[in-house]
Amino acid sequence: xxxxxxxxxxxxxxxxxxxxxxxxxxxxxxxxxxxxxxxxxxxxxxxxxxxxxxxxxxxxxxxxxxxxxxxxxxxxxxxxxxxxxxxxxxxxxxxxxxxxxxxxxxxxxxxxxxxxxxxxxxxxxxxxxxxxxxxxxxxxxxxxxxxxxxxxxxxxxxxxxxxxxxxxxxxxxxxxxxxxxxxxxxxxxxxxxxxxxxxxxxxxxxxxxxxxxxxxxxxxxxxxxxxxxxxxxxxxxxxxxxxxxxxxxxxxxxxxxxxxxxxxxxxxxxxxxxxxxxxxxxxxxxxxxxxxxxxxxxxxxxxxxxxxxxxxxxxxxxxxxxxxxxxxxxxxxxxxxxxxxxxxxxxxxxxxxxxxxxxxxxxxxxxxxxxxxxxxxxxxxxxxxxxxxxxxxxxxxxxxxxxxxxxxxxxxxxxxxxxxxxxxxxxxxxxxxxxxxxxxxxxxxxxxxxxxxxxxxxxxxxxxxxxxxxxxxxxxxxxxxxxxxxxxxxxxxxxx
Amino acid sequence: xxxxxxxxxxxxxxxxxxxxxxxxxxxxxxxxxxxxxxxxxxxxxxxxxxxxxxxxxxxxxxxxxxxxxxxxxxxxxxxxxxxxxxxxxxxxxxxxxxxxxxxxxxxxxxxxxxxxxxxxxxxxxxxxxxxxxxxxxxxxxxxxxxxxxxxxxxxxxxxxxxxxxxxxxxxxxxxxxxxxxxxxxxxxxxxxxxxxxxxxxxxxxxxxxxxxxxxxxxxxxxxxxxxxxxxxxxxxxxxxxxxxxxxxxxxxxxxxxxxxxxxxxxxxxxxxxxxxxxxxxxxxxxxxx
Numbered sequence: 001x002x003x004x005x006x007x008x009x010x011x012x013x014x015x016x017x018x019x020x021x022x023x024x025x026x027x028x029x030x031x032x033x034x035x036x037x038x039x040x041x042x043x044x045x046x047x048x049x050x051x052x053x054x055x056x057x058x059x060x061x062x063x064x065x066x067x068x069x070x071x072x073x074x075x076x077x078x079x080x081x082x083x084x085x086x087x088x089x090x091x092x093x094x095x096x097x098x099x100x101x102x103x104x105x106x107x108x109x110x111x112x113x114x115x116x117x118x119x120x121x122x123x124x125x126x127x128x129x130x131x132x133x134x135x136x137x138x139x140x141x142x143x144x145x146x147x148x149x150x151x152x153x154x155x156x157x158x159x160x161x162x163x164x165x166x167x168x169x170x171x172x173x174x175x176x177x178x179x180x181x182x183x184x185x186x187x188x189x190x191x192x193x194x195x196x197x198x199x200x201x202x203x204x205x206x207x208x209x210x211x212x213x214x215x216x217x218x219x220x221x222x223x224x225x226x227x228x229x230x231x232x233x234x235x236x237x238x239x240x241x242x243x244x245x246x247x248x249x250x251x252x253x254x255x256x257x258x259x260x261x262x263x264x265x266x267x268x269x270x271x272x273x274x275x276x277x278x279x280x281x282x283x284x285x286x287x288x289x290x291x292x293x294x295x296x297x298x299x300x301x302x303x304x305x306x307x308x309x310x311x312x313x314x315x316x317x318x319x320x321x322x323x324x325x326x327x328x329x330x331x332x333x334x335x336x337x338x339x340x341x342x343x344x345x346x347x348x349x350x351x352x353x354x355x356x357x358x359x360x361x362x363x364x365x366x367x368x369x370x371x372x373x374x375x376x377x378x379x380x381x382x383x384x385x386x387x388x389x390x391x392x393x394x395x396x397x398x399x400x401x402x403x404x405x406x407x408x409x410x411x412x413x414x415x416x417x418x419x420x421x422x423x424x425x426x427x428x429x430x431x432x433x434x435x436x437x438x439x440x441x442x443x444x445x446x447x448x449x450x451x452x453x454x455x456x457x458x459x460x461x462x463x464x465x466x467x468x469x470x471x472x473x474x475x476x477x478x479x480x481x482x483x484x485x486x487x488x489x490x491x492x493x494x495x496x
Numbered sequence: 497x498x499x500x501x502x503x504x505x506x507x508x509x510x511x512x513x514x515x516x517x518x519x520x521x522x523x524x525x526x527x528x529x530x531x532x533x534x535x536x537x538x539x540x541x542x543x544x545x546x547x548x549x550x551x552x553x554x555x556x557x558x559x560x561x562x563x564x565x566x567x568x569x570x571x572x573x574x575x576x577x578x579x580x581x582x583x584x585x586x587x588x589x590x591x592x593x594x595x596x597x598x599x600x601x602x603x604x605x606x607x608x609x610x611x612x613x614x615x616x617x618x619x620x621x622x623x624x625x626x627x628x629x630x631x632x633x634x635x636x637x638x639x640x641x642x643x644x645x646x647x648x649x650x651x652x653x654x655x656x657x658x659x660x661x662x663x664x665x666x667x668x669x670x671x672x673x674x675x676x677x678x679x680x681x682x683x684x685x686x687x688x689x690x691x692x693x694x695x696x697x698x699x700x701x702x703x704x705x706x707x708x709x710x711x712x713x714x715x716x717x718x719x720x721x722x723x724x725x726x727x728x729x730x731x732x733x734x735x736x737x738x739x740x741x742x743x744x745x746x747x748x749x750x751x752x753x754x755x756x757x758x759x760x761x762x763x764x765x766x767x768x769x770x771x772x773x774x775x776x777x778x779x780x781x782x783x784x785x
Binding site: 386387393394395399 | 601636
């Protein structure tokens with residue numbers, strides 16, 4: 001009986017909502033060094049994104065002269081002087097691995113600088129908020145506008161805002177296409193409706209995602225969609241620089257000119273400017289993207305009050321703990337500030353963690369550099385005929401057929417002599433290939449292309465070989481006489 | 497079935513009345529919108545079945561007359577139109593001319609490979625390796641009716657021993673089982689095998705008798721040395737390749753009651769360009785002559 005009663009008092013499961021409704025965030029305008037840095041990075045990132053497809057790079061005739069281009073149709077990736085074939089996509093993988101480790105290293109040193117400054121979501125959201133502010137006014141004006149009926153001024157300003165957002169989104173989607181098509185060729189085709197369905201599809205896709213993510217979803221992308229905030233805590237430790245509120249100095253917060261009150265006057269400037277709508281004074285939070293706008297906002301207020309800046313600051317948790325311990329016994333006032341600040345230790349950048357990240361980073365860079373330097377510009381593939389495995393000839397000999405593919409990744413057109421290393425007596429013939437002065441088949445290559453040949457290897461009737469013999473095809477550079485490329489295969493015959 | 501709906505007093509939800517060991521199932525029906533979408537899909541399926549071909553019985557084609565073939569037909573026609581200029585050049589050229597032109601050769605090799613897989617691989621194997629029972633290997637260096645471009649082209653176009661094409665390759669090996677004594681057949685089999693260097697354990701007297709039988713009956717087609725005659729499609733008996741098996745029993749059987757391969761005239765089924773491409777492809781399979 002009593003057990004049942006307690007259970008009945010519990011809230012029924014259906015009464016607990018599974019989703020929290022979004023609290024719309026109206027970030028207030030702010031100025032200061034962090035904001036200036038963010039503008040500079042924003043301009044640099046956007047300029048990079050929009051202008052890189054326009055950079056030209058002369059590669060000679062019949063080749064794209066765009067510096068950075070992913071040529072899907074012809075299966076080539078161009079990056080300035082680098083040209084990569086589809087089978088070398090691991091260079092791209094390597095770059096992504098580098099980016100990931102770089103992100104880990106930066107996070108362990110400086111906290112969420114990527115999130116706060118350079119992430120496309122942050123950059124475009126910042127841009128969209130700037131547009132919003134330009135048309136609808138600052139925080140208070142925007143909040144007031146949203147209270148108004150959906151007519152007149154409201155309609156005009158909202159339409160203008162969304163039109164501007166869509167314009168930026170379309171430019172974003174349009175620029176994306178230029179990384180996969182020649183920008184100068186594609187632009188007129190795009191505007192005259194001659195581009196392919198794929199081009200318009202991806203334009204639409206990136207326009208829509210930009211508009212929705214930067215215009216509507218905003219901080220919800222960081223809080224709910226992005227996996228990075230979930231596991232970045234593993235990169236952070238007490239020595240990482242993070243945006244923190246120096247509670248030891250600010251608390252107890254309260255109205256100005258009240259006795260026994262800390263430096264925080266509870267003006268909520270830090271909350272009002274926050275693009276994710278949180279209160280930094282609550283401590284470290286998942287939602288904080290580490291953009292540091294609250295630092296600018298608080299410094300502004302502190303300067304007006306004639307107090308020291310840095311109530312909210314980039315600070316390590318280790319330094320914060322030391323300050324807190326030192327300042328705890330002191331009463332609020334300038335002495336407590338001096339006491340806490342004196343106890344701080346500068347951020348420790350050289351830590352086992354950062355050494356590990358730096359080491360892994362260096363290792364990956366070295367491996368990638370090494371593989372690039374030793375990259376084969378000529379590859380030989382040998383495909384053994386499987387049907388038939390071998391052919392019995394009329395004189396009792398045995399013949400195997402192979403398809404050879406020569407991939408030449410350079411622009412030069414060179415021929416190579418083909419030599420077969422294997423048991424003595426095996427005879428090599430390459431169909432349709434001319435012979436060089438020494439009687440070896442001379443295989444031509446195609447600049448930046450693949451040539452295919454059919455080779456017949458014959459064992460004469462008297463030669464007794466095991467069922468399975470290793471053979472090696474060797475391409476010899478006729479000028480230097482050195483082996484340019486070797487490839488192993490097998491020669492099969494009947495059971496002896 | 498309880499007549500009165502019972503309420504679960506903890507959650508306030510109706511129960512279905514089903515009870516297992518004191519646990520009662522709550523009645524939480526599907527959301528209405530879900531149910532209506534489900535009904536809508538059923539209605540949609542009925543309409544769909546009426547309009548489009550849905551059941552492969554009674555010739556049900558749907559009221560719209562829609563056929564998937566109509567979708568692919570213009571694409572195929574477009575592909576054919578794109579290939580036509582190359583096919584026209586291949587049709588006009590001889591196989592030797594095709595091989596001499598790298599562009600034509602590359603096209604013919606691809607087209608020939610496809611045509612071979614579609615039409616020839618059934619008997620001759622995917623790689624032209626042939627099959628036991630008289631389907632000759634096209635990958636070796638032995639050619640029954642000749643391995644030159646012209647000979648291969650003629651064999652493909654007109655076929656072998658068929659009744660449909662008057663120009664078909666034709667020859668008949670008589671059934672010697674009715675003309676020779678079994679001992680004679682054994683002797684000549686020993687002799688024929690000895691031409692290829694196969695030891696059957698026969699003594700010199702038997703080989704001499706075999707030689708005599710061979711000279712009287714076989715040289716007209718297979719030649720004095722057993723080298724065969726490509727004009728007559730008489731196989732070379734002195735090489736190591738045996739169409740119907742190389743044991744003495746198999747050779748005797750072939751002498752007594754010969755089997756002979758038949759091939760349809762592909763000129764009647766494929767267009768001249770395809771025959772040309774097949775010629776080029778088959779020629780390079782085993783290195784033609």
